[in-house]
Amino acid sequence: MAEFFDTHAHLDFPDFTADLEAVVERATGAGISRILCIGTTLAGSRRVVELAGRFPSVYAVVGVHPNHAHEEPENIVPELTELARQPKVVGIGETGLDWYRLGDKSPEELEHVRSRQRSLYRQQLEVASSLGLNCVIHQREAFQEALSVLAEYRGRTRGVVHCFTATAVEAKEVLAAGSLVSFTGITTFKSAQNVRDALGAVPMGSFMLETDCPFLAPIPYRGKRCEPAYVRELAEAVAGYKGCSLDELSRATCATAREFFRGLT
């Protein structure tokens, strides 16, 4: 069976508390041989490091999601650096900018939240640069700014723009900036022709696969809780869209992930 990696999962979320062992076992059974668990807060980053210690197939990426930036300390560099040095930590993130879910806020609060996001994004790019790690980038309605800040760190760290849902033109912009994209179950949604066009436009070796579970289950599980095993259905769909074999897709996406995430074996 062709192996695949889930390069973006949130197994530390409460959605998985009741049946975590079974979830990891189902992934292994489906040929998903590596699961990268991504931190969204400092506390969550500690949890994903623990999960990596507990399950051989799990690796950790540590960082603070932009939507949590204003809830964390002003300076996360010391704690994040310490976390990033733990065994099986292979990247920094998810970090980035999110101008979408800002909620109902006064102009002053908005400015505060935005400036905290910008500050923590740069702090995480600095930590990644100083440790020689790459970054998982979350952006929503902030594509150009997220990419131009990342560009300042070119040569020191790279990013993967995860859950890629923009256009083929934007995908090529990411690659031209020396970074990568990764695709979720959204790729299988009927309405997501732009995402399939983006997938069609990027060469093998420049993209990875992910679930972003518990969110975004691919067809035929759409609307249900997503889990890493469903990378199998995603991979089958992606191989169809790319017109390649599952073995080719497996080789390319796993090699890309190993090259991008330092220490991922």
Ligand SMILES: [Zn+2]
């Ligand atoms: Zn995520």
